[in-house]
Amino acid sequence: MQILFYLFAAVSILSALFVVAAKNPVNSVIALIVCFLSIAGHYILLNAQFLAVVHIIVYTGAIMVLFLFVIMLLNLNKSTEPQKSMATRIAAVIAGGLFLLTLLGAIKDGIGIANPDVYDGSVGLVKSVGTSLFTEYLLPFEVSSVLFLSAMIGAVMLGKKDKGQPDGGEISGAA
Amino acid sequence: MLVTVIFLSVLLLVTLGVAAYETYGERKVAAFMQDRIGPDRAGPFGLFQPLADGVKMFMKEDFVPATANRVLYFLGPAIAMTTALMTGCVIPWGGTLVIGDFTLNLQAADPEIGILYVFAMVSIGVYGIMLGGWASNNKFALLGAIRASSQMISYELAMGLSLVALIIGTGTLSLGGIVAGQLDGVWNIVAQPLGFLLFLVCAFAETNRAPFDLPECETELVGGYHTEFSSMKLGFYLFAEYVNMFISSAVISTLYFGGYDIPFVDQAGLTTFWVTALGTLSLFAKIGFFIFFFMWIRWTLPRFRFDQLMNLGWKALIPLAILNILLTGLWNFRTELIQLF
Numbered sequence: 001m002q003i004l005f006y007l008f009a010a011v012s013i014l015s016a017l018f019v020v021a022a023k024n025p026v027n028s029v030i031a032l033i034v035c036f037l038s039i040a041g042h043y044i045l046l047n048a049q050f051l052a053v054v055h056i057i058v059y060t061g062a063i064m065v066l067f068l069f070v071i072m073l074l075n076l077n078k079s080t081e082p083q084k085s086m087a088t089r090i091a092a093v094i095a096g097g098l099f100l101l102t103l104l105g106a107i108k109d110g111i112g113i114a115n116p117d118v119y120d121g122s123v124g125l126v127k128s129v130g131t132s133l134f135t136e137y138l139l140p141f142e143v144s145s146v147l148f149l150s151a152m153i154g155a156v157m158l159g160k161k162d163k164g165q166p167d168g169g170e171i172s173g174a175a
Numbered sequence: 176m177l178v179t180v181i182f183l184s185v186l187l188l189v190t191l192g193v194a195a196y197e198t199y200g201e202r203k204v205a206a207f208m209q210d211r212i213g214p215d216r217a218g219p220f221g222l223f224q225p226l227a228d229g230v231k232m233f234m235k236e237d238f239v240p241a242t243a244n245r246v247l248y249f250l251g252p253a254i255a256m257t258t259a260l261m262t263g264c265v266i267p268w269g270g271t272l273v274i275g276d277f278t279l280n281l282q283a284a285d286p287e288i289g290i291l292y293v294f295a296m297v298s299i300g301v302y303g304i305m306l307g308g309w310a311s312n313n314k315f316a317l318l319g320a321i322r323a324s325s326q327m328i329s330y331e332l333a334m335g336l337s338l339v340a341l342i343i344g345t346g347t348l349s350l351g352g353i354v355a356g357q358l359d360g361v362w363n364i365v366a367q368p369l370g371f372l373l374f375l376v377c378a379f380a381e382t383n384r385a386p387f388d389l390p391e392c393e394t395e396l397v398g399g400y401h402t403e404f405s406s407m408k409l410g411f412y413l414f415a416e417y418v419n420m421f422i423s424s425a426v427i428s429t430l431y432f433g434g435y436d437i438p439f440v441d442q443a444g445l446t447t448f449w450v451t452a453l454g455t456l457s458l459f460a461k462i463g464f465f466i467f468f469f470m471w472i473r474w475t476l477p478r479f480r481f482d483q484l485m486n487l488g489w490k491a492l493i494p495l496a497i498l499n500i501l502l503t504g505l506w507n508f509r510t511e512l513i514q515l516f
Binding site: 061 | 320
């Protein structure tokens with residue numbers, strides 16, 4: 001078990017680094033997929049089967065497929081990559097650094113390392129996740145579903161053709 | 176532990192064997208539908224045809240296009256095949272086999288999220304097609320890959336929603352549990368006729384079978400995502416499709432047709448060994464029927480156009496699936512609802 005933990009931890013960190021370091025965006029996406037799969041492995045080690053499998057279905061199976069889809073369609077490479085100015089780069093470094101600081105601050109006081117002796121192995125099973133979602137966290141759950149719905153409606157509105165626009169064929173249904 | 180390893184190895188061999196004979200079956204069924212004889216040269220009734228095809232696949236030149244991304248070109252067929260083979264281990268192939276002191280559960284693993292595991296493997300399987308198609312660096316292959324991914328994402332939604340209605344009734348996600356519920360009661364097809372139809376249509380789309388085989392539509396895209404593949408790499412893609420067909424048939428039989436259940440078998444007075452053995456046989460008979468059904472449809476219906484496929488998925492199947500969830504919910508909580516008013 002401990003070996004598996006170190007294996008998954010190493011794979012997730014290395015693949016996460018590769019996501020940032022890879023020159024080719026397709027390789028980046030594949031590294032991210034590997035990273036998500038290894039995080040699902042961590043969930044399984046915590047006996048959170050439901051979280052693991054939903055993580056794979058949603059992130060690996062749907063969101064990353066769409067990512068890959070868009071990147072393949074755009075066919076990004078060195079020549080089409082937009083050249084970033086020095087100011088943008090400095091701004092990105094500062095923003096990233098501030099985000100790191102915030103994360104570190106949050107982890108330092110808030111989360112800490114959980115005590116493995118009191119870990120409840122049933123916390124990630126379907127029953128317990130469902131019960132806590134629909135009792136304790138009912139309001140946040142419903143609010144986030146409204147948020148998703150509004151995002152979806154927004155995407156549909158953006159994707160809709162204007163009335164005067166010539167019809168570009170019926171194939172746009174893929175969104 | 177050792178028993179499980181042996182069981183899984185046998186399962187692997189059976190899956191590959193069934194997939195091999197599906198290729199033979201497909202050609203025989205096609206021949207029957209078109210009033211031809213079909214393969215009859217290799218062995219009696221052409222029964223050794225899959226063997227000959229396999230040897231042919233291995234002997235052909237393994238060609239790699241000069242501009243292909245070599246790593247991903249290699250990975251594509253491997254992912255397609257691996258994910259196709261991984262689903263079999265959660266399907267209950269039968270009850271518990273008892274021979275003397277030796278007992279064997281004919282389901283390698285029964286995680287409580289069984290059906291979601293099958294779903295996860297299917298959703299990862301699309302990477303095999305996408306990466307292979309993109310890595311070949313060919314416009315037809317890329318178009319096929321993009322079609323495959325948009326098709327699979329669209330139909331996964333309707334499939335998931337049709338499953339939600341089933342799960343409301345069964346109350347469990349474990350495949351073993353779903354079959355156990357049907358052993359005691361009626362088959363789920365009775366409670367979920369609409370859900371079954373939706374699931375069946377989506378299964379055709381998820382396995383890229385006709386009339387939804389647009390990713391490899393030969394009239395428009397040469398060979399679709401596997402245009403640039405040859406030798407056993409092509410073989411892996413074709414074989415993965417047949418394995419997927421086998422697994423889909425098994426999942427459909429398990430979810431909606433009682434799995435290894437034979438109605439009234441408990442009243443026949445058979446020993447447990449025979450009940451288990453006949454149960455497994457009946458599961459394979461059901462699977463065989465659905466495999467035949469897949470082929471029957473392929474040689475009967477013409478291919479959809481891509482916009483028709485998308486319209487069917489998003490504007491017909493998903494609303495119907497949501498309606499099905501609503502109806503199932505109302506039916507399951509009817510007593511509580513009546514008490515309310």
